[in-house]
Amino acid sequence: MVTLRPSIMSASLGRAWLHDFDAKAHQASKHGFEGIEIFYEDLEHLAKRLTSKETPDGEDILQAARHVHETCTREKLEIIGLQPFLFYEGLVDRSQHARLIEKIHLWFRIAKELQTTIIQIPANFLPADQVTTDINVIVEDLRQLADLGLKESPPIRFVYENLCWSTVNDTWDSAWDVVKRVDRSNFGICLDTFNIAGRVWADPTSPTGKTPNADADLEASLQKMIQEVELEKVFYIQFVDAERLAVPLDETHPFHVPGQPPRMSWSRNARTFAYETDRGAYLPVEKVAKAIIDGLGYQGWVSLELFSRTMAEEGEQVPYEHAKRGMASWKKFQERVQSN
Template structure:
């Protein structure tokens, strides 16, 4: 096996952050497998890769039907026969494969549907002996991923907010009640994750039914007050919710011009930089015409799935540079990781992984250069 030199040894710039890319941003797993993505990311000079859980699941299925045999030894298969745990073997193999190619697994993502646990905070206040059943089921689901992470050699699980089947906020169950319940739920999750040596990063999605802004995520993280529970900031999701609006002809929310700068200043004065566990970077194209919103498929979700771009690409219109400069001024020195969904990822072309990876690393380098004179 030819292994590339880890990118961190060739940057020549001690101030440059670690560059990462989500495996999903290199092509759909329907046409492009995870080992190919890992090798390509390494060759192009990335330091790290986020493992998209559907990509990992696809790899496990492929192994189960006989693919990737060269990645396993006879001893590996004897272990699976003894433990009946193909998932764990695949996690160890992917962790080892990334290490051989000089990549850190920066994040395992996304853990979805960890939300809307009415009554969880009352349970915490009264110190009842058992958790609400739905919360316990969600924690069991979380543990099915947490148990794999030491084998992956990955210590960060991304937990995103969600589009819910209905809006739970009513006169009798307010947003305050909702966030109280999320604090109780994330306290339980953080404690569970600590037993595996894993951190939890909470991210607001732009189309989240209730949680869709960094302020809400920070309130939950701050009140949980555990060292392994922190904030994940995503330039697309925050700017796409608080600045942009793909359902408007202009592509922007009708807001005063100072709203963005005021919000970024507020962010810089609110979240301690050590509680920002991860930074995901993406821009987006402005829709040619307004995107209609539906209850089960909001306009921001449709826009996200098909029109994200890598940073510094000409078609992008979100103020990603301003957002990134804010984090740098705050002293953030963690990973910059690309999370780009786009219709182009569905291409069958075998060059898809290479072309998207190259666009991504070029964008990160341009973004870093644009921020380097602060």
């Protein structure tokens, strides 16, 4: 029997500035989730509420982290990680790199207050003129973080994730290449069904919603993953889908944001939980997940990381609805995994 544990990201349950964190945690627990990823935005907005400050400082964020840990303990939710440590690796502006090295020390303290050992780093998606393509610089930047994390007690682990719109490392295999090159025991990868399928198989700017050779390219990509990825470096996985847009995401689309990559606009507005065909879910995310679980032999946390315009709806029912939808998706996935 494969051991998988359901988790959800705090932001998947509603926007921080609209929906109370304690209410979101309660709904996650009530609906059967065992773990939760903490989104930094939740800490920031909670700190504003707790201190009545418009711009909370580091100590305020730490106070919010303590509150979050107490809440999750009460709700019997394990905090599996803190994210996202944004716009870090490969910066052309090295002074900004130095500022982020200072910032990571605060994040180490936050992780300790949350009693988690994982910090997630999404592959940089700043504009191309702000990020180098020099793989050696990217790797050395991330190795620097990993080495700092190893000095912590307990050591901090970093999980690197390609986003399907990242500036340089937008595929799982380019992110995996970075992980191999960093070559540190505390530096691994997050494999996300949306970001994998959303890059190699899907294209929101296409009338078909797919890339030209979608099925063949995905099959080749997953076979490569099974052959190359080292299981011990997969720190956790994320399982979520997205809707096929009625019309291509071009400059006239309601989701279009000038200067924003189309896949990012799509991600921010139109993710769904897996199997929500009534909401337009269409990615082959089950196939991706099974390649990770059956092909690689993955066991552990499966996080349902949702971004969607539905999270910005107002009302106390929003966390309830998202938790309910997420658990329905998870239960169906469990059934599908066990039946095959």
